[in-house]
Amino acid sequence: MAEVTRLSGLALLLACFAAGPARAQDDATLPQAQPPAPSEAQSEDAAHAAAPEMAPETAPSRTPAPHDAYVYLGWPQDKTVIRSARFKLWFGARNIGVAPAGVTTGGTGHHHLLVDVPLPDDMNAPIPNDKNHLHFGAGQTETTLELPPGTHMLQLLMGDAAHVPHDPPLYSRRATVLIRPGPASQAAAP
Numbered sequence: 001m002a003e004v005t006r007l008s009g010l011a012l013l014l015a016c017f018a019a020g021p022a023r024a025q026d027d028a029t030l031p032q033a034q035p036p037a038p039s040e041a042q043s044e045d046a047a048h049a050a051a052p053e054m055a056p057e058t059a060p061s062r063t064p065a066p067h068d069a070y071v072y073l074g075w076p077q078d079k080t081v082i083r084s085a086r087f088k089l090w091f092g093a094r095n096i097g098v099a100p101a102g103v104t105t106g107g108t109g110h111h112h113l114l115v116d117v118p119l120p121d122d123m124n125a126p127i128p129n130d131k132n133h134l135h136f137g138a139g140q141t142e143t144t145l146e147l148p149p150g151t152h153m154l155q156l157l158m159g160d161a162a163h164v165p166h167d168p169p170l171y172s173r174r175a176t177v178l179i180r181p182g183p184a185s186q187a188a189a190p
């Protein structure tokens with residue numbers, strides 16, 4: 001009996017020895033940092049758990065394209081030689097409504113003309129707005145363009161209220177045109 005008590009007393013002493021310095025060290029390295037740490041870790045876990053859910057949610061938030069919708073460049077068509085630096089284009093859409101930017105009515109969008117650039121890599125992002133990506137945010141279906149002589153690529157890409165391509169994206173075939181102003185248009189230019 002006395003033997004058992006001595007043994008358990010020794011075990012208790014050893015346990016205190018082992019726990020004592022360790023706790024002291026914890027206190028030294030993490031002064032008062034331990035109570036907030038678990039809650040921080042918890043909220044971080046929550047953020048991590050939410051992140052994978054949010055990512056797929058962002059992608060499908062793209063406006064669905066009506067399954068039979070398409071856009072097309074009415075003029076100029078592929079391989080057209082244009083005798084004027086300044087020319088009028090017209091374009092159209094079928095089975096999807098053309099609406100000004102900002103209109104969130106389903107089954108609508110507005111045209112964008114890509115000039116000398118490929119389709120955007122990221123179809124989840126708004127279409128850039130620069131001299132190579134022209135927005136027709138008022139719902140226009142024609143425009144007048146002026147391009148330097150030479151070969152140019154034209155392609156339409158529809159965007160939703162927020163200028164993001166539909167899902168799947170609606171774009172026309174790419175038209176390669178040659179701008180070769182004739183003597184008449186050169187003479188007419190001021």
Ligand SMILES: [Cu+2]
Binds near residue numbers: 101112127137159163
């Ligand atoms: Cu736009």
